[in-house]
Amino acid sequence: MAPRGETKERILQAALESFGTVGYDGTSLDDLAAGLGIRKQTILYHFVAKRNLLNAVVDHNTVYLTEALEQVLSSKASDADRIEALVRSVFRVALEQPLLLGLLREVSRPGSPAAPRLRNMMVPLMDRAVAWMEAEMAAGRMRRTDAQLVLLSAYSTVVGLATEIEILRAAGIERALRPVALRRRELLRFLRASLIPAK
Amino acid sequence: MAPRGETKERILQAALESFGTVGYDGTSLDDLAAGLGIRKQTILYHFVAKRNLLNAVVDHNTVYLTEALEQVLSSKASDADRIEALVRSVFRVALEQPLLLGLLREVSRPGSPAAPRLRNMMVPLMDRAVAWMEAEMAAGRMRRTDAQLVLLSAYSTVVGLATEIEILRAAGIERALRPVALRRRELLRFLRASLIPAK
DNA sequence: AGCAAGACTTACCAATTGGTAGAGAAATGG
DNA sequence: CCATTTCTCTACCAATTGGTAAGTCTTGCT
Numbered sequence: 096m097a098p099r100g101e102t103k104e105r106i107l108q109a110a111l112e113s114f115g116t117v118g119y120d121g122t123s124l125d126d127l128a129a130g131l132g133i134r135k136q137t138i139l140y141h142f143v144a145k146r147n148l149l150n151a152v153v154d155h156n157t158v159y160l161t162e163a164l165e166q167v168l169s170s171k172a173s174d175a176d177r178i179e180a181l182v183r184s185v186f187r188v189a190l191e192q193p194l195l196l197g198l199l200r201e202v203s204r205p206g207s208p209a210a211p212r213l214r215n216m217m218v219p220l221m222d223r224a225v226a227w228m229e230a231e232m233a234a235g236r237m238r239r240t241d242a243q244l245v246l247l248s249a250y251s252t253v254v255g256l257a258t259e260i261e262i263l264r265a266a267g268i269e270r271a272l273r274p275v276a277l278r279r280r281e282l283l284r285f286l287r288a289s290l291i292p293a294k
Numbered sequence: 295m296a297p298r299g300e301t302k303e304r305i306l307q308a309a310l311e312s313f314g315t316v317g318y319d320g321t322s323l324d325d326l327a328a329g330l331g332i333r334k335q336t337i338l339y340h341f342v343a344k345r346n347l348l349n350a351v352v353d354h355n356t357v358y359l360t361e362a363l364e365q366v367l368s369s370k371a372s373d374a375d376r377i378e379a380l381v382r383s384v385f386r387v388a389l390e391q392p393l394l395l396g397l398l399r400e401v402s403r404p405g406s407p408a409a410p411r412l413r414n415m416m417v418p419l420m421d422r423a424v425a426w427m428e429a430e431m432a433a434g435r436m437r438r439t440d441a442q443l444v445l446l447s448a449y450s451t452v453v454g455l456a457t458e459i460e461i462l463r464a465a466g467i468e469r470a471l472r473p474v475a476l477r478r479r480e481l482l483r484f485l486r487a488s489l490i491p492a493k
Numbered sequence: 494a495g496c497a498a499g500a501c502t503t504a505c506c507a508a509t510t511g512g513t514a515g516a517g518a519a520a521t522g523g
Numbered sequence: 524c525c526a527t528t529t530c531t532c533t534a535c536c537a538a539t540t541g542g543t544a545a546g547t548c549t550t551g552c553t
Contacts, residue, residue: 102500117405120319124541135541137501145541200403203458205396206316238487241480244455251454252447259402259446281440288437289488301530323511334511336531344511 103141105131110152115197119149119207149209153202156195157216163188168223177227178286185253186279196257221246237290245290252282302340304330309351314396318348318406348408352401355394356415362387367422376426377485384452385478395456420445436489444489451481 109131113122124145128135142148163184167177189196202209221243228242308330312321323344327334341347362383366376388395401408420442427441 118317118319118403120317121405123539125539134502136503136543139542140499140501143542197404204317204399205457206320240484240487244451244480244484247454247458248447248451251450251458252443255446255450255454256443258404259450281443285439285443285488288439289484322509324509333532335513335533338512339530342512 102133102137106133106138106141106148107152107155110148111156111194111198114149114152114201115194118201119209146208149202150212152198153209153212153216156192156198157213159192160185160188160195161216161220164220164224168220168227178290179283181224182249182279182283182286185249189253189257193257196254200254200258240290249286301330301332301336305332305337305340305347306351306354309347310355310393310397313348313351313400314393317400318408345407348401349411351397352408352411352415355391355397356412358391359384359387359394360415360419363419363423367419367426377489378482380423381448381478381482381485384448388452388456392456395453399453399457439489448485 106127109127110122113127113130124135124138128138138148142151164181167180167184170177170180199213201207202213204210207213224246225242228237228246231237232239232242305326308326309321312326312329323334323337327337337347341350363380366379366383369376369379398412400406401412403409406412423445424441427436427445430436431438431441
């Protein structure tokens with residue numbers, strides 16, 4: 096018998112992996128259980144229903160992301176450098192929890208059972224980030240653009256880069272496989288060039 | 295009985311819609327047929343297997359996209375304005391075939407049965423676009439950045455914006471629902487600001 | 494020791510899935 | 524007018540799915 100709540104934790108981890116790669120529909124409780132050397136009913140015992148498992152995985156993993164972003168946004172640090180802190184923060188989370196991005200992609204699909212869950216997590220965060228960017232623009236410290244467009248673009252880019260690795264690899268894009276740190280540096284340079292006024 | 299190949303065409307259209315919204319696994323042949331007032335076996339008669347149907351949908355719909363992009367890239371038009379032509383072209387396709395973007399998102403997921411098909415379509419296109427951008431940069435007509443990163447970012451942005459409408463709407467982002475033309479104008483302005491040297 | 498709660502299992506099920514086999518109906522070409 | 528091809532149907536199936544019911548084993552508390 097598994098000590099303490101270890102089994103539940105292992106199920107959450109395996110579910111994250113499976114949902115993020117083959118998707119919600121593509122994940123069968125039988126396979127999931129088999130991969131853990133467990134019976135399917137053990138999963139249902141802990142989470143009652145498959146949909147609940149997805150919600151639990153989302154809740155359990157988006158905490159890293161929201162906490163990291165919250166911290167950056169609420170810091171009183173230097174203004175222009177906060178872009179850098181924002182990007183670094185996102186990349187750090189992506190490095191520590193690479194499977195999270197696959198999950199985000201899966202879960203943000205229209206019609207996903209956990210879409211409402213994700214919305215409740217993301218919307219306030221997005222609102223705060225937009226408010227911050229607009230304040231920066233109003234103060235002339237940032238080039239005037241559509242904040243929501245830029246943020247959604249950045250979000251889609253990170254998720255896309257991490258998630259379409261298979262296609263990138265087939266394209267012979269060795270660069271896609273370079274250490275994340277290098278890509279981060281280039282993304283930073285690009286964002287600085289686009290957002291920070293020439294002088 | 296349906297005249298000529300009309301039924302086949304209708305199946306392709308309905309399949310595009312279904313694959314693009316609820317995904318491949320989320321699409322059942324029975325439901326698909328029911329929506330068309332047809333029996334499932336009619337679908338299987340025309341496409342033999344579900345996987346073949348997906349491939350056919352991909353082939354049938356990416357033609358618009360590849361042709362439009364091919365045309366822009368091979369045109370000898372003014373250099374800097376080709377960014378604009380590129381964006382306009384993508385948006386035009388997105389307007390005429392709004393479901394295509396949902397399909398692209400679904401199909402570019404790692405593990406999708408049609409992923410190889412998509413790769414073969416996209417890779418040469420991407421190579422040409424990258425080559426063009428790098429030539430522009432070498433000639434000093436475009437700010438120096440990672441061409442692949444920018445292109446993938448733009449791709450992810452368009453797909454993301456079109457595909458995460460549900461979440462955007464819940465976020466109370468009325469702007470997301472504004473006419474596509476407006477968003478296009480803002481994206482254009484952003485790209486110009488980031489890519490074209492100050493002077 | 495005894496007992497209750499938690500953890501995991503076996504046994505089973507109704508529903509749905511993609512797919513096969515073969516029979517008719519409609520159009521087409523001679 | 525007949526024969527062939529194209530198209531759609533009914534009937535059926537094996538496999539997989541998420542989920543229920545009820546049992547067994549372990550652990551911890553008194």
